[in-house]
Amino acid sequence: MNKLLLVLYFVLAVISVNSQLIGKFLAGAQNTATKLLKSDNNNDGSGNYYFNYEQSDGTKHEETGVLKDPGSLNPFVVAKGFYEWISPENRKYHVQYEADQNGYRPKVEEGPGATPIRVVATMMGG
Structure with missing residues (x-):
């Protein structure tokens, strides 16, 4: 059970970090929009x-x-x-x-x- 919680915690941490990076990437892309x-x-x-x-x-x-x-x-x-x-x-x-x-x-x-x-x-x- 502890291994399952540890894996679940790790997966949630990875998802959280990736969503923050994706958000920063998209914000940067909006700032460099082609005109x-x-x-x-x-x-x-x-x-x-x-x-x-x-x-x-x-x-x-x-x-x-x-x-x-x-x-x-x-x-x-x-x-x-x-x-x-x-x-x-x-x-x-x-x-x-x-x-x-x-x-x-x-x-x-x-x-x-x-x-x-x-x-x-x-x-x-x-």
């Missing part, structure tokens, strides 16, 4: 669009879409852009891409200072 720093969105309703956003955790995404061959039997959108983020290991990843009727074609850069290549918003004109 939206910048956001822009423009859609002309005919297939041409542009958007971007940037967050406080280093995440960025920018994309421009242009409708090609409007009025034809096979119109399609060409999307060009990039996105980047910082990994838990503090490495920056940058993906530049183009997507169209031929598929998705990414170019991935990895490194502590991967440089973003900005998409020019004037692409929307052609």
Whole structure:
């Protein structure tokens, strides 16, 4: 009986310590919540669009879409852009891409200072 009480006491102590640590972890996570720093969105309703956003955790995404061959039997959108983020290991990843009727074609850069290549918003004109 004493062994059972001792084991039960030990289990309750472990649960108590773990719940305190989880509470501290969650409180810290709430203090470091990711914030939206910048956001822009423009859609002309005919297939041409542009958007971007940037967050406080280093995440960025920018994309421009242009409708090609409007009025034809096979119109399609060409999307060009990039996105980047910082990994838990503090490495920056940058993906530049183009997507169209031929598929998705990414170019991935990895490194502590991967440089973003900005998409020019004037692409929307052609």
